[in-house]
Amino acid sequence: MAVLGEGDVGLFISTSGFTKDAQDEARTQQNRKITLIDLEKFFDLWVEYYPKLEDAARRKFPLQPIYFLAPAD
Numbered sequence: 001m002a003v004l005g006e007g008d009v010g011l012f013i014s015t016s017g018f019t020k021d022a023q024d025e026a027r028t029q030q031n032r033k034i035t036l037i038d039l040e041k042f043f044d045l046w047v048e049y050y051p052k053l054e055d056a057a058r059r060k061f062p063l064q065p066i067y068f069l070a071p072a073d
Contacts, residue, residue: 012026013037015039016038018038
């Protein structure tokens with residue numbers, strides 16, 4: 001967080017999640033907006049926004065949906 005100045009916005013992504021201390025620190029920042037994104041949230045955002053990207057952006061990271069049947073919970 002040392003690279004963020006007052007009024008800055010920070011986005012931190014981790015594939016292994018965040019410690020409670022990191023979550024508390026991000027939540028209690030008064031002069032900075034910090035968003036923590038774990039792998040599950042990153043995946044959800046990717047699924048939601050990937051179809052809305054321009055073709056040039058999608059070519060950088062091509063994905064194909066795979067549909068399957070799953071048992072009801």
